[in-house]
Amino acid sequence: MTECMLWNHEIVERKPENALVSFEDRGYQFGDGVYEVIRIYDGKFHVLDWHLDRLFYSMEQLAIRPPFTRTEIKELLKRLVAQNNFTADGKLYLQVTRGMQPRDHVYDEELDAIFYATVNKFDQPLEKWENGVRVTLQEDIRWLRCDIKSLNLLGNVLARTKAQRNGFYEPLFYRDGMVRECGASNFYMIKDGTIHTHPANNYILGGITRKKVIKLASELDIPVVEEMFSVEELQEADECFLTATPMEVVPVTHIDENQVGSHTVGPVTRQLQQYYRKRVYDDLE
Ligand SMILES: Cc1ncc(COP(=O)(O)O)c(C=O)c1O
Structure with a gap:
């Protein structure tokens, strides 16, 4: 302290x-x-x-x-x-x-x-970076102004506690059948080399790490689509990852009991993760 x-x-x-x-x-x-x-x-x-x-x-x-x-x-x-x-x-x-x-x-x-x-x-989450984490789908019960970083986090508190008590790192929120974000991180799926993530509107927090990841992906010539995708479409993902300020880029290996894609940690996620690590030292003051 x-x-x-x-x-x-x-x-x-x-x-x-x-x-x-x-x-x-x-x-x-x-x-x-x-x-x-x-x-x-x-x-x-x-x-x-x-x-x-x-x-x-x-x-x-x-x-x-x-x-x-x-x-x-x-x-x-x-x-x-x-x-x-x-x-x-x-x-x-x-x-x-x-x-x-x-x-x-x-x-x-x-x-x-x-x-x-x-x-x-804060110690770097080396184990999570290396091996990834599991997330669990949960209905989003939060209010409709998730873009405001408000202290009022009861929906996140209940969902993250339930997820972690059940052995998952994060809840993955869905609302109206569409994937939104996690309890304290933004969520992405990769399909055929393209990154898909929810648009930064009132249903999610516009993450700072998300903003930087989108910028870095463009530098790496990895296409990013900021459009909603459904829970069904998620089942076809090749790779998934999440981002948050403390965690940077963390691979997601399982959604509930199902493994994501055919790798433990996918190559695009790894590339982005390593590039992000390198580039954090560019934007310090
Ligand atoms: C609900 C939620 N989404 C996304 C994020 C990631 O935001 P950032 O990258 O700015 O840390 C957070 C961070 O706390 C969050 O609480």
Whole structure:
């Protein structure tokens, strides 16, 4: 654990008594807030601007008043890493809640948002990168604004817990017969050399890793189709993989009890995974 944390505009010693939350914080009462998880490599942030774009988008969609400017939060996050002398690989967690108010669904427009950030060491998931993971199909019971990175994650919490209790790494959500994404990652299938993934709309979170993978695939001349595909079409996949900030590119070997394609880990997935590994060091600040 690191020694300092960001609590509103100050860097304080990382102790619970230094960052007390009121029982009337709307994040506590309603999950009324947003968050980001940003990967750190060698003490530097990966694609920080893309994460801040999404954070400001999430706040705007929920009409949360940003408690900082983009320049201010960048400076604060960099100071946090520096003050922790953090030069390792890790993850930054940043959350913003709408603020404090006597409990009422209807929010006051003038609230001062409350935020904190912590930095944690993160070991590379070598075993998952090498051997892949299993996912299990589950009906998507989440709300219809999955594009907002909201704190309100009950649908994901229930689904991921059920999946992991049953020996799967992730639930693979479907809605109306169409494959959407996983509980905390985006999902892709490869068919005849083309990558298929759900369009970035309200049914999924527009992943930052997804955005980078699409860019890298184009550099490798691997076609990407951002269109929905059905659970039936998924059965014909040659390869599958998932992406998320902490995990990068992880092969999916099984969907429920069925092996994907004829390889344990397919060649296109491996190529992309290795290229992604190499290219994370290009976008650090
Ligand atoms: C539901 C969901 N989809 C996709 C992702 C992947 O997003 P990113 O690549 O920005 O980490 C996440 C990450 O937490 C997620 O929670």
